[in-house]
Amino acid sequence: MTGNFGAMSIAQLSTLLQAGKADPVQVAEAVFEAIDRYEDKAVFVSLLKDRALAEAHASSKRMREGRSLGLLDGIPIAWKDLFDIEGLVTTAGSKVLAKAAPAAKDADMVDLLKQAGMIAIGRTNMSEFAFSGIGINPHYGTPHNPRSTDVPRIPGGSSSGAGVAVAANLVPVAMGTDTGGSVRIPAAFNGLVGYKATRGRHAMRGVYPLSRSLDSLGPLCRTVQDAAWIDAAMRGLSPALIQKRSSNGLDIVVPTNIVFDGAEPGVVAAFESALERLEKAGVRITRQALPAFERILDLMAQYGPLVTAEAYALHRERLSGPEAADMDQRVVARTRLGEKISLSSYLAILDARAGLIAETEALIGDRFVAFPTVAHVAPAIEPLLADDQTFFAMNVKTLSNTALGNFLDWCGVSIPCGTGDAGMPVGLLLSGSANHDDRLLAAAVALEEVVRG
Template sequence: MPARSIAQLSILLQSGTLDPVDLAEEALAGIAAHPDKAIFTSVTAVRARREAEAARKRFREGRSLGPLDGVPVAWKDLFDIEGLPTTAGSRVLKHGAPADRDAMVVQALAGAGMVSVGRVNMSEFAFSGLGVNPHYGTPRNPASPAGEHRIPGGSSSGSGVAVAAGLVPVSIGTDTGGSVRIPAAFNGVVGYKATRGRYSMEGVFPLAKSLDSLGPLCRTVQDAALVDAAMRGLPAVDVLPRFNAADLAFVIPETVVFDGAEPAVVAAFEAAVERLSRAGARIRRAVFPEFFEIFDLMARHGALVTAEAFVLHQARITGPQAADMDPRVVKRTLLGAKISLSDYIETLAARERLIAAFEARLEPAELVLSPTLPHVAPALQPLLDDEDLFFQMNGRTLRNTLIGNFLDWCGVSLPCGTDADDLPVGLLVSGRRGADAQVLAAAGVVEALLG
């Protein structure tokens, strides 16, 4: 399947140039023929054909449901799909009871006419930023140099790879510490993490409810905005406010986000900043001591995600099922046993204080601009061979993005260049909670300037 955006496919479908059944068959054939069998964990061919047939009937009767009608979509393997067990990337849930209904956001996109072609791989229980999965395999980043297997990023690993490989134009992921934005950056696609609570979480397997959010990985910001509207049950009309670069104001943090960054990442980011500046965007740089406080808080009291994951999985990781889980996930989750109730409550209280303090430093309508990640996708094998390196790299990979989850931001990661090996570099546009429309519009302007 050629790598086409939702908007491009929609034009072809709405004009009658492309038949939705032919498009679904093209997508299914592409998935079947792709050499990387670790991308999809299940293919819903029967459902896809049924939904595509329904879209064909609507088009022939002149009653299209809108720009998403007939467009294929894939789902991270923690969204309930009627008739399938929700495995969340784990072997221990593989033979669980099938879901009796779709997750609410699955229902919402089905209601917009989208065609669900399957579920894609992920880090087990979404608890890693690297995308490694010992049970279903680790998808190969399509940007990997010849003969190499670079990681896809996680935890929405299959989502990033499926879009980058052109198998689907969009895949829906979740983001608790960066799990949409990280694979988007590593694979060179667009990843939109919505404000927490923007969509229903009903039917979505959780990791940490105080941090979990959802969002699409896709080819363009316009595509992300179209999916965002549909997941909220809104019509896709003028989904992006019309901004010019001169309307935009950004602040670049000088705290944490550049620490240890690879020179190629810094160079690509600064080149993008220069383009924005020349186009008239107002850009300043500032220190944010709140970022230091977040990591100090985690060191003293433990991470919210670890505490909540431990409560969720305690029976699994302390019982016989632990033997069938990724030992790295078990080891990291067990750290939650050391986090006391008072630690957890103090962290929640400090979180609200830090959110308020950070937002007070922003100028009106100002957004945050930063590298999505401090490095490009590393090779897989060294991470499998060295557990200490695995955990070190996981922490480094999650570092920039988890700041946004803790401070309840929304954000869009965009490709902004490559390193000498053509591995993608990501640029992150973030905004305070609820600023989704502004962030999407600004990301659209940045995308157009970067080409």
């Protein structure tokens, strides 16, 4: 059997592999052929063809001998250029790390999914050091959003190549990281499912950091069920089908403050249409203000962003040396703002954050929260390249909704809910309180078909 395996969901491809209607080697070879044919060469920064084919042959042998490792055996996956791959330098989207020592071993997540039988295809492009929601990279190129039919548009970041690799039907799943929206933003812009786990749910060893107080992991894929399977394997568990629960009786809070500020009419229309469908399906929708949202913005205005403080602490020596000249100057400018955040201000942010998390959890309870993943569709690339101030303003706007969830330690799933301007995808972000990931994924599975319409 032949086909566009990269265009399939994990579940669809797994069915073929487990039934012997497709072979892991055939699938891997077809994926590399599709990547080779794809005109946009900025999606991947490195390919792992020898490793992938060796893993595929091992998977094929297991299948023939009736020793499949489970539902993910033989499934291709791409990894963001933050994850250590044995023998490769982890460049984190930057030229300044290109001469660093190669990784001595795989990141824990890479190893866990290898143990589940998944095939590592390559590493995907990203915003330098993961410090942008736009996805532009001056060093390795900027992947173009494959959903655009008019002008070249941004892919979203920082997991830019991950989003495009799946949306362009090159792989069924790609792994990203999310510090302020870096999984959910490219998922929304490219019409995909993007799952951001609660911080600490998955092992971070071997993942290049940005902000240890905010960093989390998650896949970009085609369905929520696919995301749930990957999440299970990332925790060393056997993937299993989530039993669909009824949407009737689910409670969702829709915030009335902040998240619709400056929203494009097309985004609001797509989101509201999804809410109408959810209400008809029996979901209880409550619209109310979440006071924490304004408080978060006030904290940022008073002290500076938490991510900026921790990014500066990570890169301060690099920024004061010759390497800074070889970095994306927009990343340099944003990171240097962290120098102005004092230790006392940093501690004040952490203390206030703990209080806001507790207050918001008490207010929301067991309910979920929903709002547009991003308040606008993917914008054109050219104006952002032409003017730094336009870039900075768009970056703030792009991250504004998703970053609220990172600060409050929420888990979240972005689900396609329609289209906005220029026919570009819109995402509905369904979020839950910290460590409610299992409940969130179960609810998202139940609601996905309705949300998509």
